[in-house]
Amino acid sequence: MSSFRRMAAVPIVLSALALVASGCGTSSGSSSANGVTTVKFVFWPGPESQAMSHVLSYYNSHQGKQDHVKIEQVLLGRSGSLSKIGAMISAHSSEVSGYLTTSYNVAQYANALVPLSQKVNFSRYIPSAVNSMKVRGQVYGVPTDVSNQFLYYRKDLIQKLLTDPAWKKKYAKISRQILGVSLQPKPPQDWNWKDYIATAAFFTQSYNSASPTKYGTILQGENLIYNVMIWDDVLWSYGGNWSNLDSSAAKKAMDVYATIWNHHLEPKSADVSEYPQTNSALLSGQAAFALQWSAAYPTLTSSTTDPHYARDWAIARIPGNVHRTHVHDLAISLNKYGPHQQKMLQFLKWFAQSPVATKIYAKNGGLPPVASVLNGMAKSHPEYPAIVTSLQKYGFSEPRTPKEMQILQTLASDLSGAWAGVEPVNQALKNAQTSVKGIS
DSSP, rough: OOOOHHHHHHHHHHHHHHHHHHHHSSOOOOOOOOOEEEEEEEOOHHHHHHHHHHHHHHHHTTHHHTTTEEEEEEEEETTTTHHHHHHHHHHTSSSSSSSEEETHHHHHHGGGGGTTTSSSSSSBBBBHHHTTTTTTTTEOOOEEEOEEEEEEEEEHHHHHHHHHHHHHHHHHHHHHHHHSOOOOOOOOGOOHHHHHHHHHHTTTTTTTOOOSSSSSSSOOOSSSSHHHHHHHHHHHHHHOOTTTTTHHHHHHHHHHHHHHHHTOOOGGGGGGGGGHHHHHHTTTSSSSSEEEEGGHHHHTOOOOOTTTGGGGGEEEEOOOSSEEEEEEEEEEEEBTTOSSSSHHHHHHHHHOHHHHHHHHHHHHOOOBBBBBHHTTTTTTTOOOOOOOHHHHHHEEOOOOOOHHHHHHHHHHHHHHHHHHHHEEEHHHHHHHHHHHHHOO
């Protein structure tokens, strides 16, 4: 942590604590006159907090009423929320009983949290989601929302590619031009990375003037930690990981991005692209397919947000000889220094094990990694069963380390230049290897 950030932590903590004290009525360390104990936790403002409000309303009027407990969520504002929460945890604040944490920062704060493995029954949860909250073999948060990634593709275009003899012949010719080998088109569910590249070339007009899209794909190449999480899918699919970024697996993973960039199979803006720019390229018909977060499905398939192609989008597992997808959670963790730990723990146990709790949360916009809940919502959310399958079969988590955020930021900085063809792949990987070893 830089000296600037150490100095900045003090006003952030004071500001956060002031919001806690003023935002929710009675202070978290006291009980009201009618004998009901108010227990507070800091959560993420937005759709998640809206969904949680329905859960808390139910809990407080049922189990909480029996136990004379009222659970409240404290919202610090979405902008800078994680930094404020982190500052409170680092200061060992006793103002609240629990915190929002994430898979990628939980190891940083684990020493200030209570391990839950022997206290909470996680049997209803998909294992990869629970594992993403593990630090040194202990689970440090009850997952509330899960994220993973898919391959999104235009099924109308792919169907024609799979059935049209002229298109298949053209595909074989272009794949030889780009990869040195003539390939036949496959269903996206069966793609490896060569198939991904070859299909991207086929749907790029500079290689195929008859392509309905200007580009085949778009990669998220902005210098951003969440884009590293997408590239990690490629790295892990080749058998790589962060421990050896100077390996052949890492080189192959970088070459996938470099080949797509160097052959202009994606827009020039890809070097500053992330989630919204990827959606825009797909919505506008500029690109035929892309790697994207599961959260994009409702946007792409809505006739309101995508009046042209809403019915044409489908999802498949991430390509590769081995298919892998990054998994991370938002979660609620128990504050080691907070008041009313047993009462907060009682709520967390109820949330994790009660079919009612996770169902209420999901029906109001949350995404709990519970297979029975998500599969049961297939009619309103067709992507949910695919999320379950993806998490169960292909999900992985990067190693949980107290310096994980720093590693992600370093990887984004060291690798994004090579993704955009500005720096040689080998040099970028050597820089990344040196950086990660220095951090670790």
